[in-house]
Amino acid sequence: MSTRRAAILGxxxxxFARSNGPYSHASNQDMLTATIDGLVARFGLQGERVGxxxxxxxxxxxxxxxxTRESVLGSRLSxxxxxxxxxxxxxxxxxxxxxxxNKIALGQIESAVAGxxxxxSDAPIAVNxxxxxxxxxxxxxxxxxxxxxxxxxxxxxxxxxxIPANSEPRTGxxxxxxxxxxxxxxxxSRKDQDELAxxxxxxxxxxxxxxxxxxxxxxxxxxxxxxxxxxxxxxxxLATLPPVFGRHLAGDAATMTAGNSTPLTDGASTVLLASxxxxxxxxxxxxxxxxxxxTAAVDYVHGDRKADGLLMAPVYALPRxxxxxxxxxxxxxxxxxxxxxxxxxxxxxxxWEDAAFCRQYLGLDDALGSIDRTKLNVNGSSLAAGHPxxxxxxxxxxxxxxxxxENGGGRGLISICAAGGQGVVAILEV
Amino acid sequence: MxxxxxxxxxxxxxxxxxxxVGLPRPAVLRRYQAGDPLLPGPLLLGSTSGAAPAELVDLxxxxxxxxxxxxxxxxxxGALVLDATEIRTPSDLAGLRTFFAGRLRQxxxxxxxxxxxxxxxxxxxxxxxSRQALDGVVRSIAKELQRGATxxxxxxxxxxxxxxxxxxxxxxxxxxxxxxxxxxxVRLGSGEAxxxxxxxxPLAGKTALVTGAARxxxxxxxxxxxxxxxxxxxxxxxxxGEGLAKVANRLGxxxxxxxxxxxxAPERLLAHLAAHTEGLDILIHNAGITRxxxxxxxxxxxxxxxxxxxxxxxxxxxxxxxxxxxLRDQARVVCLSSTTGLSGNRGQTNYAATKAGVIGLVRSAxxxxxxxxxxxxxxxxxGFIDTEMTAKMPLATREVARRLSSLQQAxxxxxxxxxxxxxxxxxxxxxNGQVLRVCxxxxxxx
Numbered sequence: 001m002s003t004r005r006a007a008i009l010g011x012x013x014x015x016f017a018r019s020n021g022p023y024s025h026a027s028n029q030d031m032l033t034a035t036i037d038g039l040v041a042r043f044g045l046q047g048e049r050v051g052x053x054x055x056x057x058x059x060x061x062x063x064x065x066x067x068t069r070e071s072v073l074g075s076r077l078s079x080x081x082x083x084x085x086x087x088x089x090x091x092x093x094x095x096x097x098x099x100x101x102n103k104i105a106l107g108q109i110e111s112a113v114a115g116x117x118x119x120x121s122d123a124p125i126a127v128n129x130x131x132x133x134x135x136x137x138x139x140x141x142x143x144x145x146x147x148x149x150x151x152x153x154x155x156x157x158x159x160x161x162x163i164p165a166n167s168e169p170r171t172g173x174x175x176x177x178x179x180x181x182x183x184x185x186x187x188x189s190r191k192d193q194d195e196l197a198x199x200x201x202x203x204x205x206x207x208x209x210x211x212x213x214x215x216x217x218x219x220x221x222x223x224x225x226x227x228x229x230x231x232x233x234x235x236x237x238l239a240t241l242p243p244v245f246g247r248h249l250a251g252d253a254a255t256m257t258a259g260n261s262t263p264l265t266d267g268a269s270t271v272l273l274a275s276x277x278x279x280x281x282x283x284x285x286x287x288x289x290x291x292x293x294x295t296a297a298v299d300y301v302h303g304d305r306k307a308d309g310l311l312m313a314p315v316y317a318l319p320r321x322x323x324x325x326x327x328x329x330x331x332x333x334x335x336x337x338x339x340x341x342x343x344x345x346x347x348x349x350x351x352w353e354d355a356a357f358c359r360q361y362l363g364l365d366d367a368l369g370s371i372d373r374t375k376l377n378v379n380g381s382s383l384a385a386g387h388p389x390x391x392x393x394x395x396x397x398x399x400x401x402x403x404x405x406e407n408g409g410g411r412g413l414i415s416i417c418a419a420g421g422q423g424v425v426a427i428l429e430v
Numbered sequence: 431m432x433x434x435x436x437x438x439x440x441x442x443x444x445x446x447x448x449x450x451v452g453l454p455r456p457a458v459l460r461r462y463q464a465g466d467p468l469l470p471g472p473l474l475l476g477s478t479s480g481a482a483p484a485e486l487v488d489l490x491x492x493x494x495x496x497x498x499x500x501x502x503x504x505x506x507x508g509a510l511v512l513d514a515t516e517i518r519t520p521s522d523l524a525g526l527r528t529f530f531a532g533r534l535r536q537x538x539x540x541x542x543x544x545x546x547x548x549x550x551x552x553x554x555x556x557x558x559x560s561r562q563a564l565d566g567v568v569r570s571i572a573k574e575l576q577r578g579a580t581x582x583x584x585x586x587x588x589x590x591x592x593x594x595x596x597x598x599x600x601x602x603x604x605x606x607x608x609x610x611x612x613x614x615x616v617r618l619g620s621g622e623a624x625x626x627x628x629x630x631x632p633l634a635g636k637t638a639l640v641t642g643a644a645r646x647x648x649x650x651x652x653x654x655x656x657x658x659x660x661x662x663x664x665x666x667x668x669x670x671g672e673g674l675a676k677v678a679n680r681l682g683x684x685x686x687x688x689x690x691x692x693x694x695a696p697e698r699l700l701a702h703l704a705a706h707t708e709g710l711d712i713l714i715h716n717a718g719i720t721r722x723x724x725x726x727x728x729x730x731x732x733x734x735x736x737x738x739x740x741x742x743x744x745x746x747x748x749x750x751x752x753x754x755x756x757l758r759d760q761a762r763v764v765c766l767s768s769t770t771g772l773s774g775n776r777g778q779t780n781y782a783a784t785k786a787g788v789i790g791l792v793r794s795a796x797x798x799x800x801x802x803x804x805x806x807x808x809x810x811x812x813g814f815i816d817t818e819m820t821a822k823m824p825l826a827t828r829e830v831a832r833r834l835s836s837l838q839q840a841x842x843x844x845x846x847x848x849x850x851x852x853x854x855x856x857x858x859x860x861x862n863g864q865v866l867r868v869c870x871x872x873x874x875x876x
Contacts, residue, residue: 037676038671038685040675040679041674041676041678041679041683041684042675042678042684042685043684044661044678044684046679046682211687211689211698214668214687214688215686215687217668218671218674218675218685219668219669219672222672224668224669283706283708285705285706
């Protein structure tokens, strides 16, 4: 069976907003629908039956069981466009693209939209677990007596709702606390983190100023740029912020601040993928191709504190992807490493540079080596743009594809870490 | 912004009161709807030189008019059309009085007066004087007409009924598409003006780009171009992208985020056209801003930004297009001017400079566009049009401004859009380097 490469034709996202900001009253469905509609408008897809739309959200209301399909029905795409939801934590956005790209590669579909959306403002709040059990038992009871007996278990404290927390169920620790340990283990300095954060803001601001996002972003609810962006961010200003994660750590080991960590964010992104033939028929230029991808996971629950850090999975995914594609880490023109935290990027790079680690944990003969840092996150990344979990993959994918196209060719690497000790990496080529 | 006064005087009670106390009585204008008859009643055709030419009779019939000749004894006319192309002496002008006297009162609401004349050509002084006289006659008829009726003057080069753009002009001026065009002369020259395959979709197969299309007049223009069959690219600032996407999705077009005043705008526009189209057929320079201030108080950036957006951007984009492969033959460019550019306006020196400048631009660029495969460039000068901008005016100012035209009401964005769409159509190829006012014969200005 022959396969083909799936083309990335472009993307659309809404500016990312800080939690409880301009998008406070926008639901995931509102944001995803608007983002799809912006994509439809940019590429003239009104009434078009796209092969498939795959998207997802990390924080999801139970009513949104069919979030993506409902968004498609609310959009200007043909209602005959099928859709499904995907959820792989922060890997969702990239994973959706990989799924539909594989279907395009196999010839099962000709075109697709991949996307993701998240809101931490319009978050789902569930009823108290104790109350939920009582109510379900009342519903199950067949007699009045049985119902009364179940109701007798109601307690005042059950009025407290269950609010979703940004923590790992198996450890009870937040992502930031996990990363604080990894950061310490890898010896990542505060200064290096702040430098990476400042660069992210400066790069993103410069990209906006040169109009790079003019065909990637559509304003939403009055917001025209990522709200988290601080163009005047500097290492000096960032150095003044107090640590927010790892404060229990001894001495000055706590290095992660609100400035070098991503804030809670609301937003959505979409990417248009297709076969080269479909692109040509629709007179849409191909920006890049999604060549291959790999996912990995680490045992952050029981594993090594250093090697199995919660957000270290991409480190493991990459060598497998490189081997399959007969490439080295240095064979890329651009690198996009998702900045969940500045230290995540730096730990990832440090691991690839560590020969002992690469031998022991990645089964390699030597270190993967270092990268040219001027090729890293050249248009800014999550520290500046913000990180609406499932929407980050689409943001990175469309931006990297466009930058490669602007460069007139080349190869790009994407690395995204995700909750649950997971990671997704992918290769783009023009 | 609804015109409540117009609604009121068109109600039974309001109408009675307004007529007794002599208040202005604006009419509800007849506006184009697909499938409507061309005219609300029969068309009376006359000539200042005996019988009207058979070509003109045939043409009027073919565009859908119920044509009657001067012998017909009817008292309800949808249109009065007079061929005055053979006028040579001042005494010939009496033919206008003969034809119109008595019949103007028989014109139905939103009826049409059209006079076909010739432009003065310098060959004979008395002839030129007599031809120029038509201009004064038609403008005065327009002021005399009531109930939404309009009068306009078509200046033809060929014998009436045979010129290249006469058919498309008749379709525009007789129909509801010209609802707010009143008292205007248009010269129909000899440019290439092919008839479209389908007059209901004259822009089928054409690619159009409208700047400043996220709202208001730009959005209306994009809508009418799409209705007429064009594939429309709607362009606006990235900040206006939310509204722009809605416009694009409403009419089945595509969006382009473009700041026309940015230094790289022409280059980006050309790149987009090269990547996404087979070339551009229609360009509408609609993007514009106001930074009103008395000249005595105006800051440099208020002056410079208006000049950059409203005028310089058009010059640079036109130059880039003419020098590229992205502008197709028989292209149509329409630039948005304003009656402010003709009459001036207090506090708008910067804006008036650009809107007058645009008129100079189209007059001067006409030859260059004509030599680009019989392309044309024209300007449309809207008068007082109800938009979000005018909705912000103080009530009294807006109410007065609305009544200061022969039609005693503001125009709608669609009125401007219809004129733009006509000038963008293949059949309007004979119109080049001209300014068409869409102002309801605004009482201020030229």
